[in-house]
Amino acid sequence: MSTAVTTEALPEAKGTAPVRPASGNAVAMRTLKYALLLVFLCIVLMPAYVLFVTSFKGIGDATPTRAWRLPTEWETAGWQRAWETLAPALVRTFSMVIPAAIISALIGSMNGFVLSRWRFPGADIVFTLILFGMFIPYQAVMIPLVQLVQSLGVPSGVPSLILLHVVYGLPITTLIFRNYYAGVPHELIEAARVDGAGLLRTYASIILPISMPAFVVVLMWQFTSAWNDYLFALFFSNSRNGPVTISLNFLASGQLQDYSASMAGALIASVPTLLVYILLGRYFVGGLMAGSVKG
Amino acid sequence: MSTQTPAKPRQGYRTWGPPLLLITPTIIVLGVFVYGLIGANLNTSFQDRHTRGPAEGYVGFENYTALFSDDTFIYSLRNLVLYTGTFLVGTLVLGFLWAWLLERGARGESLFRAVYLFPMAVSFIASGVVWRWLLNNAEGDRASGLNRLFESLGLGFLQNPWWTDQRFGIMAIALPAVWQLTGYVMALFLAGFRGIPEELREAGRIDGASEWQLYRHVLFPQLSPVALSATIIIGHMSLKVFDLIMAIAGQTNYTTQVPATQMWVEFTRGDYAKSAAIGTVLLLIVAVLIVPYLVATYRQERRR
Incomplete structure (x- = not known):
C-alpha cells in the first residue's frame, strides 16, 4: 500500500449545518x-x-x-484446513514484521530528527533523493537485488525480508518523523542546546520522549505494509519459509478450488492488520503526503 | 515552515558534522539499494543475459527495441493504461463523493468512515481470494459471484466475462483495487474539506451564494491540491499493480498481463536481460508521475 500518512487524527466536522427551518x-x-x-x-x-x-x-x-445464500449448515472444516496450512506462516510473518517495523521506525526517527532540525550542505537534495526511494517500482531493482542479498549471505525467508522491509521502509519512516519533528517548538531544542546537550543527548532526552504519536503511526504503517507484502515475499521466500501472503495464495490458487478454506484463510490472514486498524485507525488518516499539502 | 536553525558560519562543520554522521548510514544504504541497484539493473538490461548464466556481452538497446516490438509487451502497456485510468477515476470520483456526503457530519459518521476504510487494511492477496470468486466468469445457470447476483436481481444483462475479456478484462481487476483504496481517498478529501476555514463558507453565505454555488465556486477549488496528491498516490500504486493480478488471474493469464507480471514471468524463465529491461521501463513510467512531484518538494525544501 502506499505512502501518505500523517500523525494527525482525522479532524471532526466543524459544527453542524446552520439550523434552518426544515424545508x-x-x-x-x-x-x-x-x-x-x-x-x-x-x-x-x-x-x-x-x-x-x-x-x-x-x-x-x-x-x-x-452462492449468495447463508450456509445450509455452518461447518468449521474450512477454518480448520486453513488454520493448519497458515499457522506456521503466521508465526513466521510475526517474527518478520515486528523486528522490521521496530528497526525501521527507530532509524527513521533519528533520520527525521536530523533532517528536520539540522542543515548541512545539500540537506534538501539528500531529502529529495531519499524520498524518491519511496516511489520506485521494486521491479526496477529486483534482479540485482536478488544477487546482492544472496552474495551478502542473508538466508532466504524471514531474515532477507526483515532486511528488505527495513531498507525500503527508511524513506517513508524518515519522511513521517521529519514532518512530525518539524512541528516541535524550536525553543525546546534550543534550550537543550544552550544547556550544552549535544545532538544525541538532545535526541534521547528531548525528542524521543515526545515521539510516541509518530511512532504509533510509523509502526502501524510498517507493520501493515510488511504484513501485506507479496512482491518481496515472492522473490525472497517460498511457501515453506515465507510469510502468510505466500501461503494464502498457495492455498487459494490450488487446482481444487477449496473456497471455504481459502476464504477462511483470507480472513485469518487479515485479522492482525484489521485489528491494528480498528484499534489505532483514527491516528492513521488525515493530512496528505505527510502533510505536504497543508505546507 | 520557519523552524530551521540559521547555520552560523563560524561553527562550520561542528554544526552539521554530527547530524551528517548520524544520517550517513541511511544515505549509504539507500545509495546502494536504490540508486546502485537501479544502475546495476540498467547494466543488465543492456546485456545479452537471456539465461541464468553470466552475460557474454553488451547488446546496447537491443533488449529495449525487442521489447517494444513484442506484441505482448505492448498489450501489457495498454492494459496498464486502462487499469490506471479505471482505478484513478473510480477512487477519485467515489472517494470525493463519500467525503462530500460526510463532510458536514452525519449520524453514525464514525461507523461509515470505519467501514469505508477497512478494505485498506487487507492485503491484495487476501482480497484477491474473494474477488476471484466475485469475478467468476461463468454466466447463466452456472453463474456464481457477481454474475449470479446480477441474475437474481433481474439485472442479468450486466453479466459479463470480467477479467477474461480480451479487450477490457483488465478493467475488472481495477474493481477490487477501487474497493480497497476509495476509503483512503475519501479520508484525504474529508481532511481537505475540514481544513477549509469556516470563514470562507461564512463569506460565501453573506455574499448570498446558494449551497450549491458555495460548493462549486468556493469549496471545491480548495480541494485541488488534495486531488493532486490523491492522483500521485493512487497513480504510482496503480502503475505497480502486481499482487491483485497474481491473486485473481495468476501470472500466466494473457488478458491481465501488465509490465510487473511480465517482468516476473521473464524472471522465472531466467531471461534476466528482458526482465531487467521491463523493470527499467516501469521505473521510467513511474518517474514521469513522480519526478515533477519531487522537484516541487525540492523547491519547497529550498525555501524553508
Missing part, C-alpha cells in the same frame, strides 16, 4: 444523503459478507444457486 428540499437532501451512505456501506461490506459466509460452507452448499 421539504432539505429533508429530501438529507434522505438522499443517508440513502447513498447506506447503499455504499452495503457495497463495501458485500465482499466481507461473501468471505464470512463462504468460509462456513460445506460441500452441500457448492452449487452456484446457493
Whole structure:
C-alpha cells in the first residue's frame, strides 16, 4: 500500500449545518444523503459478507444457486484446513514484521530528527533523493537485488525480508518523523542546546520522549505494509519459509478450488492488520503526503 | 515552515558534522539499494543475459527495441493504461463523493468512515481470494459471484466475462483495487474539506451564494491540491499493480498481463536481460508521475 500518512487524527466536522427551518428540499437532501451512505456501506461490506459466509460452507452448499445464500449448515472444516496450512506462516510473518517495523521506525526517527532540525550542505537534495526511494517500482531493482542479498549471505525467508522491509521502509519512516519533528517548538531544542546537550543527548532526552504519536503511526504503517507484502515475499521466500501472503495464495490458487478454506484463510490472514486498524485507525488518516499539502 | 536553525558560519562543520554522521548510514544504504541497484539493473538490461548464466556481452538497446516490438509487451502497456485510468477515476470520483456526503457530519459518521476504510487494511492477496470468486466468469445457470447476483436481481444483462475479456478484462481487476483504496481517498478529501476555514463558507453565505454555488465556486477549488496528491498516490500504486493480478488471474493469464507480471514471468524463465529491461521501463513510467512531484518538494525544501 502506499505512502501518505500523517500523525494527525482525522479532524471532526466543524459544527453542524446552520439550523434552518426544515424545508421539504432539505429533508429530501438529507434522505438522499443517508440513502447513498447506506447503499455504499452495503457495497463495501458485500465482499466481507461473501468471505464470512463462504468460509462456513460445506460441500452441500457448492452449487452456484446457493452462492449468495447463508450456509445450509455452518461447518468449521474450512477454518480448520486453513488454520493448519497458515499457522506456521503466521508465526513466521510475526517474527518478520515486528523486528522490521521496530528497526525501521527507530532509524527513521533519528533520520527525521536530523533532517528536520539540522542543515548541512545539500540537506534538501539528500531529502529529495531519499524520498524518491519511496516511489520506485521494486521491479526496477529486483534482479540485482536478488544477487546482492544472496552474495551478502542473508538466508532466504524471514531474515532477507526483515532486511528488505527495513531498507525500503527508511524513506517513508524518515519522511513521517521529519514532518512530525518539524512541528516541535524550536525553543525546546534550543534550550537543550544552550544547556550544552549535544545532538544525541538532545535526541534521547528531548525528542524521543515526545515521539510516541509518530511512532504509533510509523509502526502501524510498517507493520501493515510488511504484513501485506507479496512482491518481496515472492522473490525472497517460498511457501515453506515465507510469510502468510505466500501461503494464502498457495492455498487459494490450488487446482481444487477449496473456497471455504481459502476464504477462511483470507480472513485469518487479515485479522492482525484489521485489528491494528480498528484499534489505532483514527491516528492513521488525515493530512496528505505527510502533510505536504497543508505546507 | 520557519523552524530551521540559521547555520552560523563560524561553527562550520561542528554544526552539521554530527547530524551528517548520524544520517550517513541511511544515505549509504539507500545509495546502494536504490540508486546502485537501479544502475546495476540498467547494466543488465543492456546485456545479452537471456539465461541464468553470466552475460557474454553488451547488446546496447537491443533488449529495449525487442521489447517494444513484442506484441505482448505492448498489450501489457495498454492494459496498464486502462487499469490506471479505471482505478484513478473510480477512487477519485467515489472517494470525493463519500467525503462530500460526510463532510458536514452525519449520524453514525464514525461507523461509515470505519467501514469505508477497512478494505485498506487487507492485503491484495487476501482480497484477491474473494474477488476471484466475485469475478467468476461463468454466466447463466452456472453463474456464481457477481454474475449470479446480477441474475437474481433481474439485472442479468450486466453479466459479463470480467477479467477474461480480451479487450477490457483488465478493467475488472481495477474493481477490487477501487474497493480497497476509495476509503483512503475519501479520508484525504474529508481532511481537505475540514481544513477549509469556516470563514470562507461564512463569506460565501453573506455574499448570498446558494449551497450549491458555495460548493462549486468556493469549496471545491480548495480541494485541488488534495486531488493532486490523491492522483500521485493512487497513480504510482496503480502503475505497480502486481499482487491483485497474481491473486485473481495468476501470472500466466494473457488478458491481465501488465509490465510487473511480465517482468516476473521473464524472471522465472531466467531471461534476466528482458526482465531487467521491463523493470527499467516501469521505473521510467513511474518517474514521469513522480519526478515533477519531487522537484516541487525540492523547491519547497529550498525555501524553508
